[in-house]
Amino acid sequence: MRLPYRSKLAAASVLAVLAAGAVLADPSPDAELVVNEDIELVTRVAPGPAVEGVLTEVYSGWLYRETETRAMQMDDFDNPAMVFADQGLDMWDTVDGTEGKSCASCHEGIESMKGVRTSMPKMNGAATDLWSMENFINDCRTNRMGAEAWKWNSNDMKNMTSAISLQSRGEPMKVSVEGAAADWWERGKEIYYTRYGQLELACANCHEVNAGNMIRADHLSQGQINGFPTYRLKDAGVVSIHQRFVGCVRDTRAETFAAGSEEFRALELYVASRGEGLSIEGVSVRP
Amino acid sequence: MKSHVAHWAMAPALAAALAAALAALPAAAETAPGGVAFDGGAVAASLTGAPGDATAGATVMTTNALGNCVACHELAAMPEVQFQGNIGPALDGAADRWTEAELRGLVVNAKLTFEGTMMPAFYKTDGFIRPGDGYTGKAPTAELPPVLTAQQVEDVVAYLLTLKE
Secondary structure, three states: OOOHHHHHHHHHHHHHHHHHHHHOOOOOOOOEEEOOOEEOOEEEEEEOOHHHHOOEEEHHHHHOOHHHHHOOOOOOOOOOOOHHHHHHHHHHHOOEEOEEOOOOHHHHHHHHHHHHHHHHOOOOOOOOOEEEEHHHHHHHHHHHHHOOOOOOOOOHHHHHHHHHHHOOOEEEOOOOOOHHHHHHHHHHHHHOOOOEEEOOOOOOHHHHOOOOEEEOEEOOOOOOOOOOEEEEOOOEEEEEEEHHHHHHHOOOOEOOOOOOOOOHHHHHHHHHOOOOOOOOOOOOEEO | HHHHHHHOOOHHHHHHHHHHHHHHHHHOOOOHHOOOOEEEOOOOOOOOOOOOOOHHHHHHHHOOOOOOHHHHHOOOOOOOOOOOOOEEEEEEOHHHHHOHHHHHHHHHHHHOOOOOOOOOOOOOOOOOOOOOOOOOOOOOOOOOOOOOOOHHHHHHHHHOOOOOO
């Protein structure tokens, strides 16, 4: 078959695009996440109850990233988020507020926080509200320490959530969606499937139906939150779960919900339930 | 009443000249987003009353802040455009598969052709849930503009019509 040169070029580029698509359609099939050649993290699990029959397998966002980005998370000396987790660790022992207390005054070593991140968000002690880790931290600060509440996306807050999340690294995600949390979960699910903004996009459009596909240069993941807080290379800083939610909803040309809002706490619970069984990676590295 | 009669009674030559002058003014015939006439998912009439410019359309299609069609669609006809997405079908040969009216309808509001499609409506200004002021994340302070202007829609349609295999 004889083709004019331009047609051949076009055909070749179609093949190149198709080949690239075939490679990129699935998350890296063989990659294994082992941090510091020691901590083995689970990045693929069978779907939990929230996504049974919806997803064939649950994948950490780590699997969708380029080799170099994945490698940064495999060594704590290369992981840029570690500096911020260390600052949070310093803060853990720092006295603040009118009561003369630090976190350590009540909780002793930060290792006592092991497992905490896996169950977030959860109902508060009085079972009157669904709280993210940020709410629990501020409850301690204002009610026990007599200190000022931190803003949701402040550096202090993100340093502390990073340090606390790190204590659960390798532990499986497992939020409770029973009892009073059930209504919050339903609300979060409704938000997940609502097509917001002038572009009329739901979370599900990109992260359920098109996970593995490309939007321009972005390789769409399942939007799992087991890696948060995450060091986002694009932002050159640590990003909270709600901060990422704000960014996604904004990109649909919508009026976003606020970080810390009921809507985003409900969404956090629902999305966390979709990732049941994945290892907590916080603090992870993403592009 | 009398003055109306007088207007309609103007010289035929003058009336013809007036009609010709109006036809040469596409802006006067521009269709607002709420006034687009659909036949199924198709829109027969140009939104501007005139054909678009395919070269300008190619720019709209590849510019992030405009149509950014290549964010979701592959287009082998533009091998120089990097990072083409693969959410929707490839656009090559679109003019072989769709008529001009169908292509216009797909750009204006593809949901009337494919129910539930992920593709945004590029010439629609109402019916949204929590629409924002562009990409600011804030509530709009004025009436929403469509994502693309009538002229930009027509330019995209003109480009798509060149995609024959």
